Amino acid sequence: MPLLEVNNLETRFVTDDGIVEAVNGVSFSVDKGQTLGIVGESGSGKSVTCLTIMGLNPKKNTMSSGEALYNGQNLLTMSPRRLREIRGNDIAMIFQDPMTSLNPVHRIGDQLMEAVLLHQDVTKKQAKARALEMLKAVGIPRAERRIADYPHQFSGGMRQRVMIAMALVNNPDLLIADEPTTALDVTTQAQILSLMTTLQKEFGSAIMIITHDLGVVAEVADDVVVMYAAEVVERAPVDAVFKRPHMPYTWGLLGSLPRLDTDTERLVQIKGQPPSLLNPPAGCRFHPRCPYVMDICRVENPPLRPVSDDPDHLQACHLDEETKDREAQKLIAGTMAEAS
Amino acid sequence: MVRYLIRRLLWAVVMFIAITAITYVIFFMIPTDPGRKACGQLVTPSCVARARHYLGLDKPVYYQYGLFLKRLVVDHSLGQSFANHQQINTIVGRAAPITAALVFGGAIFWMMIAIPIGVLSALRPRTILDRSAMIFVLIGISAHPVWIGLIFSWFFGYKLGITPIAGYCEVFSPPPGAACGGVVQWFYHMILPWSTFAILFAALYVRMIRASVMETLNEDYVRTARAKGAPESQVMIKHVLRNAMLPVVTMLGMDIALGLGGAVFTESVFSMHGLGQTLVQSLTNDDLPTTQGIVVFATLAIIIFNLIVDLLYAVIDPRIRLA
Numbered sequence: 306m307p308l309l310e311v312n313n314l315e316t317r318f319v320t321d322d323g324i325v326e327a328v329n330g331v332s333f334s335v336d337k338g339q340t341l342g343i344v345g346e347s348g349s350g351k352s353v354t355c356l357t358i359m360g361l362n363p364k365k366n367t368m369s370s371g372e373a374l375y376n377g378q379n380l381l382t383m384s385p386r387r388l389r390e391i392r393g394n395d396i397a398m399i400f401q402d403p404m405t406s407l408n409p410v411h412r413i414g415d416q417l418m419e420a421v422l423l424h425q426d427v428t429k430k431q432a433k434a435r436a437l438e439m440l441k442a443v444g445i446p447r448a449e450r451r452i453a454d455y456p457h458q459f460s461g462g463m464r465q466r467v468m469i470a471m472a473l474v475n476n477p478d479l480l481i482a483d484e485p486t487t488a489l490d491v492t493t494q495a496q497i498l499s500l501m502t503t504l505q506k507e508f509g510s511a512i513m514i515i516t517h518d519l520g521v522v523a524e525v526a527d528d529v530v531v532m533y534a535a536e537v538v539e540r541a542p543v544d545a546v547f548k549r550p551h552m553p554y555t556w557g558l559l560g561s562l563p564r565l566d567t568d569t570e571r572l573v574q575i576k577g578q579p580p581s582l583l584n585p586p587a588g589c590r591f592h593p594r595c596p597y598v599m600d601i602c603r604v605e606n607p608p609l610r611p612v613s614d615d616p617d618h619l620q621a622c623h624l625d626e627e628t629k630d631r632e633a634q635k636l637i638a639g640t641m642a643e644a645s
Numbered sequence: 646m647v648r649y650l651i652r653r654l655l656w657a658v659v660m661f662i663a664i665t666a667i668t669y670v671i672f673f674m675i676p677t678d679p680g681r682k683a684c685g686q687l688v689t690p691s692c693v694a695r696a697r698h699y700l701g702l703d704k705p706v707y708y709q710y711g712l713f714l715k716r717l718v719v720d721h722s723l724g725q726s727f728a729n730h731q732q733i734n735t736i737v738g739r740a741a742p743i744t745a746a747l748v749f750g751g752a753i754f755w756m757m758i759a760i761p762i763g764v765l766s767a768l769r770p771r772t773i774l775d776r777s778a779m780i781f782v783l784i785g786i787s788a789h790p791v792w793i794g795l796i797f798s799w800f801f802g803y804k805l806g807i808t809p810i811a812g813y814c815e816v817f818s819p820p821p822g823a824a825c826g827g828v829v830q831w832f833y834h835m836i837l838p839w840s841t842f843a844i845l846f847a848a849l850y851v852r853m854i855r856a857s858v859m860e861t862l863n864e865d866y867v868r869t870a871r872a873k874g875a876p877e878s879q880v881m882i883k884h885v886l887r888n889a890m891l892p893v894v895t896m897l898g899m900d901i902a903l904g905l906g907g908a909v910f911t912e913s914v915f916s917m918h919g920l921g922q923t924l925v926q927s928l929t930n931d932d933l934p935t936t937q938g939i940v941v942f943a944t945l946a947i948i949i950f951n952l953i954v955d956l957l958y959a960v961i962d963p964r965i966r967l968a
Contacts, residue, residue: 361871393874400872405865409964410887419883420873455963471873 307334314371342526397472403464407456414452439470462493541618551620567639723938733938744919748904751842763854785848794914898954906943
């Protein structure tokens with residue numbers, strides 16, 4: 306049984322302008338100790354997917370359906386009390402912006418201890434010792450002194466380390482990281498990522514990492530879910546996505562990465578903007594931006610189905626496999642931009 | 646910290662001189678003559694001249710102002726009233742506790758109303774509770790304290806007879822011949838003034854607390870607290886309220902200080918001889934020293950309360966360091 310199994314997850318927000326389909330029929334699973342990368346542009350529903358799993362969407366005007374099974378228990382339908390026991394203890398979360406995710410008026414030590422005391426039956430002293438241990442584990446220098454500091458006395462990278470320490474303080478089975486490196490500069494990004502993978506080995510947690518940066522995915526993920534306009538458009542082991550991507554949107558994402566191994570003059574660019582989720586396009590949601598668009602794409606939304614010779618590789622595209630293989634090879638050779 | 650205090654105190658002196666000097670100038674621009682008033686019905690030129698000399702009004706304005714400063718700094722005296730020759734220190738000393746009782750009690754009253762209503766309407770926006778609270782806010786802001794006071798006095802005091810209609814009771818040593826005295830009577834007489842004084846502020850604070858809590862609820866660190874598995878009560882108290890109350894504390898300090906300058910309307914309605922009523926009387930009597938005395942007191946109250954708020958702020962908000 307996978308650690309987390311998400312089946313046909315749907316989240317809708319009722320707004321003054323109408324109903325926003327933020328997550329539409331998303332399914333994936335995470336195994337123990339594995340890393341799943343969820344990739345997509347801003348507004349593709351990655352974050353909302355995670356917040357729905359954690360039950361952190363605003364209760365009002367949110368409608369969720371489907372299931373998110375954690376060890377077989379549905380997180381979406383369980384009692385708030387039981388969900389609170391799981392949150393922060395079995396499933397922990399790191400957020401995108403470390404500058405605003407820590408409470409400015411409490412010492413970081415107290416914020417870490419709060420997480421411990423909520424879930425473990427320990428004294429304050431033991432909780433503090435545990436907090437200190439975690440701060441050291443995430444590489445905060447002079448942790449004994451800094452434990453009494455306030456968040457504003459830390460840099461962005463250090464705050465994200467504190468967030469990671471806080472998330473891992475109860476040894477969760479699953480760590481959900483919502484764009485953990487987006488707000489950080491590149492050198493800090495690399496440090497935070499390697500810290501996460503090191504700690505993953507040490508604590509054996511599974512990680513769900515949300516990002517729009519395929520470089521991050523290539524570095525840490527075992528499996529990849531590509532999301533576009535609230536739907537999963539491709540889902541596969543990381544090698545398959547990078548060696549044989551099947552969906553024109555994934556090609557666009559891959560092609561927009563600068564590379565050192567080919568002398569591509571221009572990067573592939575996905576034209577246009579992601580569609581409004583208030584009123585998503587009919588048929589395949591990517592068709593208005595897809596350079597390979599066919600008539601069928603405008604009317605029928607392709608289902609997520611396995612690639613013929615690889616049952617683990619799911620994709621949602623009407624293109625025939627021959628064309629896909631040819632175009633994917635062009636992309637990998639770095640000649641797609643010239644061709645299109 | 647010490648440097649900060651010194652700087653603040655220097656500023657306070659500058660502010661103090663500016664405010665009192667302006668009061669002097671304004672007073673002398675009013676085309677009335679306290680000397681004439683002092684002579685009452687026997688207005689003869691010689692009486693007026695003597696009165697002016699006696700009150701020190703025959704000297705230039707800057708000389709009078711200098712004298713006022715000298716008396717204040719050297720003798721710690723605010724001078725004598727033009728109207729009844731009492732020491733201003735005594736007048737202010739008698740009126741200030743009444744106003745203070747009204748303002749501090751009123752502040753407790755309005756916070757007790759505003760915090761629960763403000764928080765609840767922030768948690769349940771657009772519900773019946775929230776809408777009723779907003780109607781209360783509108784009424785509280787629009788209705789004049791004099792009107793509210795009179796209605797309260799008529800309804801609770803006269804119609805229902807459950808509170809006194811007006812008046813004030815000394816807690817300690819009521820003057821001989823006073824109708825009442827003691828803590829219980831004092832409290833009993835303060836209920837209506839407190840309610841009247843509190844309504845406007847309660848309305849303002851409900852709105853402010855509601856906005857502040859709603860804003861704080863959307864902060865990322867509140868989501869972090871929930872993601873940790875904290876129960877909603879803990880999220881509210883430890884994470885939301887602690888932050889949402891920061892701007893409220895600032896306002897509270899300023900409003901209390903402002904109120905100490907005289908809660909004129911409430912005092913008038915309930916005939917309490919606090920600073921506000923004394924101030925109004927002194928103005929109609931052209932009694933500059935009394936006016937000035939109350940201005941001095943109000944200025945000091947504002948300066949001191951702002952300082953307290955600033956110091957308190959550094960304690961409750963760790964991001965602020967006094968330097």
